[in-house]
Amino acid sequence: MSREKEIFKILVKRYGNKYPWLEVRKVLKEEGLIRENDFYDPFKNLIIGVLSQNTNDKNSTRAYVSLCKKFKITPNTLAKANEKIIANAIKTGGLYNLKAKRIKQLAKAVKEKHRGYLEQLVSMPEDEAREELLQIPGIGVKTADVFLAYCSKKFVLPIDTHINRVTKRLGIAPSKAKYKQIQEALKKIVPRTGRVKAHEILIMFGREICNAQRPKCYMCPVENFCPYEKKNLKIV
Numbered sequence: 001m002s003r004e005k006e007i008f009k010i011l012v013k014r015y016g017n018k019y020p021w022l023e024v025r026k027v028l029k030e031e032g033l034i035r036e037n038d039f040y041d042p043f044k045n046l047i048i049g050v051l052s053q054n055t056n057d058k059n060s061t062r063a064y065v066s067l068c069k070k071f072k073i074t075p076n077t078l079a080k081a082n083e084k085i086i087a088n089a090i091k092t093g094g095l096y097n098l099k100a101k102r103i104k105q106l107a108k109a110v111k112e113k114h115r116g117y118l119e120q121l122v123s124m125p126e127d128e129a130r131e132e133l134l135q136i137p138g139i140g141v142k143t144a145d146v147f148l149a150y151c152s153k154k155f156v157l158p159i160d161t162h163i164n165r166v167t168k169r170l171g172i173a174p175s176k177a178k179y180k181q182i183q184e185a186l187k188k189i190v191p192r193t194g195r196v197k198a199h200e201i202l203i204m205f206g207r208e209i210c211n212a213q214r215p216k217c218y219m220c221p222v223e224n225f226c227p228y229e230k231k232n233l234k235i236v
Contacts, residue, residue: 004172004189007222011201014221020200023057031065038064042118042151043110044073046136049143050102055094063093067103078107102138109136121147126154141179149196157186157195162206169210169228 001009019025021036028035038044047067052060070089071077078086087100110118121129126148133144145158157163159182167173173185190198209216217223217231 003225007225008189010221011205015201015204020204024061027061033065040150042122045147045151049146050099050138051093060093063090075107075111079111105137122152155192155195157183157199163202166202166206166210171227
């Protein structure tokens with residue numbers, strides 16, 4: 001078994017049975033709103049994707065809940081909404097002016113499409129659907145891949161900041177690898193049907209142990225396989 005596959009096997013054993021979105025669930029319960037299914041609704045998934053850009057789950061979920069309290073989350077409603085009111089509603093998510101603009105543009109773009117457009121995207125072949133999604137304002141490749149993984153149930157492994165960091169530190173992907181290069185490197189070690197789960201496992205590992213500023217290398221289950229030069233092997 002290759003070093004990379006051994007790493008992944010260990011991480012699956014450690015995180016495979018854990019729920020990855022605990023912060024999301026906690027916020028929803030605190031707010032008295034149970035909307036976990038929204039993540040699988042095509043339009044709401046895209047809105048959540050925009051809100052999640054450059055922030056953590058806790059803040060993006062609070063922003064989404066606040067937006068839900070202010071507006072009905074539909075293309076028609078948000079396309080007509082005042083951009084400043086959207087921005088004020090999503091302040092906890094950061095970059096609220098930019099995200100409000102993207103949300104309004106996204107809603108307008110979807111509204112202008114034929115009825116059932118997003119539902120049609122769900123059933124499209126992966127590459128065709130991704131190409132369509134990337135034409136929607138505010139939707140980048142990661143947000144598109146999340147849509148494909150969770151709404152379309154495709155075998156896609158979205159790459160977020162945690163996965164970008166973890167794969168490079170572990171030497172799974174080159175230090176200067178771009179989004180697609182990281183995906184290709186992971187495809188070599190992750191079974192096709194396990195890609196969505198791998199996405200979640202690597203995120204959990206990145207949050208719990210291999211975090212950005214002070215990685216907990218002293219408690220890392222794959223430390224012996226890791227070539228990262230700036231290891232933190234002291235308990236602090």
